[in-house]
Structure formats: C-alpha cells, structure tokens
Amino acid sequence: MTSSYNQRDWTVHPSYFSENYKSTHLRSPTKAPVKIEQTNSELTAPSFFPLINHEQENDLTKNGAVNGQQPLGERIVVTGRVVDENGKPQPNTLIEIWQCNSSGRYIHAADQHDAPLDPNFFGAGRCITDNNGIYKFYSIKPGAYPWGNHKNAWRPAHIHFSLFGPAFATRLITQSYFPGDPLLELDPIFQSTPKEARKLLIKTFDIEATEEGFALGYKFDFILRGPKATPMEK
Amino acid sequence: MSFKQTPSQTIGPFFAYGLTPKQYGYNEIKDITSNNLNSEGTIGERISIEGIVFDGNDEPVDDALIEIWQASSSGLYVTSKNLKDTNDSFSGFGRCGTGTNPQRKFSFTTIKPGTTGDNQAPHINFTVFMRGLLSHVYTRMYFPEEEGANQHDSFLLNVPKNRRQTLIAKQISSNKGKVYQFNIYMQGANETVFFDV
Numbered sequence: 001m002t003s004s005y006n007q008r009d010w011t012v013h014p015s016y017f018s019e020n021y022k023s024t025h026l027r028s029p030t031k032a033p034v035k036i037e038q039t040n041s042e043l044t045a046p047s048f049f050p051l052i053n054h055e056q057e058n059d060l061t062k063n064g065a066v067n068g069q070q071p072l073g074e075r076i077v078v079t080g081r082v083v084d085e086n087g088k089p090q091p092n093t094l095i096e097i098w099q100c101n102s103s104g105r106y107i108h109a110a111d112q113h114d115a116p117l118d119p120n121f122f123g124a125g126r127c128i129t130d131n132n133g134i135y136k137f138y139s140i141k142p143g144a145y146p147w148g149n150h151k152n153a154w155r156p157a158h159i160h161f162s163l164f165g166p167a168f169a170t171r172l173i174t175q176s177y178f179p180g181d182p183l184l185e186l187d188p189i190f191q192s193t194p195k196e197a198r199k200l201l202i203k204t205f206d207i208e209a210t211e212e213g214f215a216l217g218y219k220f221d222f223i224l225r226g227p228k229a230t231p232m233e234k
Numbered sequence: 235m236s237f238k239q240t241p242s243q244t245i246g247p248f249f250a251y252g253l254t255p256k257q258y259g260y261n262e263i264k265d266i267t268s269n270n271l272n273s274e275g276t277i278g279e280r281i282s283i284e285g286i287v288f289d290g291n292d293e294p295v296d297d298a299l300i301e302i303w304q305a306s307s308s309g310l311y312v313t314s315k316n317l318k319d320t321n322d323s324f325s326g327f328g329r330c331g332t333g334t335n336p337q338r339k340f341s342f343t344t345i346k347p348g349t350t351g352d353n354q355a356p357h358i359n360f361t362v363f364m365r366g367l368l369s370h371v372y373t374r375m376y377f378p379e380e381e382g383a384n385q386h387d388s389f390l391l392n393v394p395k396n397r398r399q400t401l402i403a404k405q406i407s408s409n410k411g412k413v414y415q416f417n418i419y420m421q422g423a424n425e426t427v428f429f430d431v
Contacts, residue, residue, distance in 0.1 A: 007430065012241045014368035023244075023366025026290035027420050033371070033430035036389050040311055040350050041359050041374075042431050046303065046327035047314035048266055057263065064262055085237050092314065094266070098252030107260075108248035110297070110333075122262040124252030160246060162253060168303050169431050173363055173370060175243040192368055193241045200240055223237045 002227040004038045005169040006085060009225075012197035020188035022149055042169045048094040048128065057125050060099075060139040064107075064122025071121035073102025073140030075215035078176075078203065082133045082163065085226030089133030093224075096162040097137060098124040104143030113145050138215065144183055156183035156190060165224040176220050177202050242369035247297045249363070254299065254331045269330035271302075271344040275323035278307025278345030282413045283375065283403070286339055287332055287362065290421035294338035298364035300418075302328050302342055304357075309348035346377070346412075355383035355390070362418060372431040375416045376402050393427050400426045 016028035056062045082090040100106045103115040129135045142157045158175040209217025250258040256265045287295040306324045330340040358375045403414035418426045
C-alpha cells in the first residue's frame with residue numbers, strides 16, 4: 001500500500017470561496033483545513049468492481065432508450081486514461097457520469113428549465129477503467145442551459161464525472177467541458193479554477209477517437225493525486 | 235511529478251439520478267451502494283447515524299451528497315485486496331443525499347467500526363459534496379463514549395481543543411436502537427473541522 005499521497009494541489013483546484021459563484025458564499029468553509037498525517041482511513045478505498053457488471057452502463061445512447069429508439073442530439077464518444085501525477089495508469093477505477101440532454105435539460109426532478117425532456121435519454125452511466133486505466137463512454141453532446149447565478153447566466157456544455165481512484169484521498173468530482181465553447185469565459189464555475197489549470201478541464205476533439213459514420217470523438221484524461229515521493233526517491 | 239492534478243468542480247444540484255438513483259426514485263440504473271451498509275452477514279454492533287448539513291445562515295442544505303467510508307467491526311478496511319479473505323459481508327462505504335428527508339437529514343445504517351490501530355480512535359470518514367462547494371471537504375465522526383481513545387487520536391490531537399467537539403457525535407435517544415447525531419456546519423461559530431487529507 002502507498003504510504004501517503006500528495007496533498008491536493010491548490011494551484012489547480014478552485015478555492016472554496018468564489019466572489020462570482022454565489023452559492024459558495026454560504027457554503028464554503030471559512031477556516032483552513034486541519035493538517036494531518038494520512039492513515040489507513042485515507043490510504044484505502046472501497047472495492048467496486050464486484051458490483052459493476054451491467055451491459056451498456058457506459059452507453060448513454062442506449063441506457064435510457066425506450067423500444068430501441070435513440071436519444072436526440074449529436075452522438076459522442078468520450079474516452080481517455082486515468083493516471084496519477086507520475087503518469088501511472090489507474091486500473092479498476094470507478095467512473096460515474098451524469099449530464100443533461102441535448103436540449104440542456106436534466107432528468108432530475110428539481111431541474112425546472114423550460115426545455116424538453118428526451119424520453120430516450122436518462123443521462124447517467126458508469127464504467128470501470130481497464131488494466132491500462134482507459135475508460136470510454138458513449139453519449140450525446142449535452143446542451144447549454146440557463147441558471148440563476150446572475151443576469152443571463154448560462155452554463156457551458158459539460159459532463160459531470162465522479163472518480164474514486166486507489167484511495168479515499170484520491171476521490172475526485174469534476175466537470176469536463178467542450179473545446180471552443182464561448183460560454184467558458186463567462187462561467188463563474190469554470191472561471192473559479194486557477195487560470196493556468198482551466199485547460200485541464202476541456203476535452204480535445206480527436207479524429208482518431210471519432211467512430212466513422214457514428215459519433216464524434218473527444219479525449220479527456222484524468223490525473224489523480226499520486227504517491228508522495230519518499231525523501232530517498234527525491 | 236510530470237502531470238498536474240485534474241481540478242475539482244462542484245457536484246452541482248443534479249447528481250442524484252446518477253449517484254443515488256434509488257434513494258431519489260430513479261430506476262434506470264442500479265445503485266452501487268446505499269445508506270444501508272449492513273446485510274445479514276455483517277458482524278458488529280448495529281448503529282444509525284443521522285445529521286443535517288447547515289449553511290452559513292443555519293439553513294439545512296437540501297442538495298448535499300454525503301459519503302462515508304469506515305472500517306469493519308474488527309478494524310479492517312475492506313478493499314479489493316482483502317475482499318476475498320473476509321467472511322464479514324460489510325463493504326464499509328455508503329452514500330446518502332440530503333434531498334429526500336423532510337428535515338433534510340442524511341442517515342446511515344451501519345455498524346460501529348473497530349479500532350484500526352496507528353493511534354486512531356474508532357471513527358467514520360466523511361466526504362461532503364454540494365452545489366456551491368467547488369472541491370469536496372473531508373471530515374470524521376468520532377464516538378462520544380470513546381473518550382479515552384479520542385484523547386490519543388492523531389487527527390483529534392491536531393485540532394484546537396475548542397473545535398474538537400464539532401467532530402464528536404451525540405448519542406440521541408431513539409426507539410430505533412443506537413442512534414448518533416452528527417450535524418455538519420459549513421460556516422459559523424460551530425464550523426465543522428475539515429481535514430487537509
């Protein structure tokens with residue numbers, strides 16, 4: 001077992017408080033987190049792969065479809081690798097995703113945006129990375145949608161990702177965006193990320209990953225916290 | 235290190251159908267876990283945990299996700315490496331959203347964890363996610379009856395004395411067996427201690 005993981009790198013993660021993202025005002029901790037030495041509690045993680053063995057869980061174009069029909073929208077393949085900070089592939093990592101449909105509407109009952117639900121699209125799925133840390137999802141490109149943060153606020157198209165990795169310390173929930181989206185510059189959530197790190201949240205269009213006659217390909221790699229180098233290795 | 239960590243982003247308000255579908259009434263995909271960590275073959279003392287997440291106005295948060303990760307009653311974290319060696323059917327991991335209970339409570343049914351050694355009092359690890367939280371927070375719940383062990387716990391010893399009580403659950407009277415209350419305060423005078431895990 002790894003003896004400890006690198007700390008969260010606050011030069012890439014957003015600070016808890018963001019002036020322009022209003023929901024952070026009453027929900028961000030105000031005191032600095034207390035420093036600790038990692039123990040078994042932080043260095044272990046639950047095992048999920050006995051639980052996951054359902055066909056099509058990584059295919060959102062099929063897992064909400066009724067009577068063999070297809071969801072509306074532009075089909076996409078999102079694929080990439082999960083590695084640690086040393087570039088080491090992370091196999092057997094659970095990845096869960098959720099997103100809105102091509103009209104910008106989530107199936108979640110609390111989403112009241114006046115855009116149609118798609119009877120053939122659920123919008124959530126999951127997979128486990130293979131031995132090389134590779135994952136792949138099929139979906140449709142999510143739409144942009146308005147939200148109440150400020151006047152005329154719109155979220156750029158994004159997919160939510162949840163990853164576990166090898167330890168409780170490597171847990172990550174994030175969102176990945178699409179290249180060339182003009183809303184990125186106006187989005188307080190994306191903009192809350194330190195400037196240099198924002199590109200790490202944008203997929204790349206990839207013709208190699210594109211499936212001919214079927215779906216546009218996007219690449220997105222995840223970098224999880226890696227094992228801390230011991231003084232000897234430094 | 236040659237790669238930068240992928241930045242965190244908020245979980246947002248609409249995670250429930252993907253991460254806690256059954257709790258919120260979605261049947262399209264199966265759950266990988268729930269807020270009940272126990273099954274018939276689980277060894278240990280049955281307990282329940284409940285709590286409310288409060289924002290800076292002391293309002294209950296109705297769209298938070300709580301995850302817990304804990305050792306078994308014998309103090310073992312069940313991972314992919316030792317899964318096959320244990321007879322105790324206990325995974326140690328659970329999830330609950332705060333959007334389905336009328337009072338915005340989260341709740342878990344589990345067992346009291348054993349001690350894991352390495353100067354740790356029995357405890358349950360929490361992660362908290364919500365809209366408005368750009369990166370998750372880590373905290374721990376400790377047990378009020380473990381006063382002696384708590385005094386030697388390496389995490390608690392790093393916490394200023396006047397803030398330690400934010401990490402100690404309260405046992406509340408209930409007809410449902412042993413119930414611990416563990417509220418989480420994001421801000422304010424009782425702001426919960428979060429750890430730099």
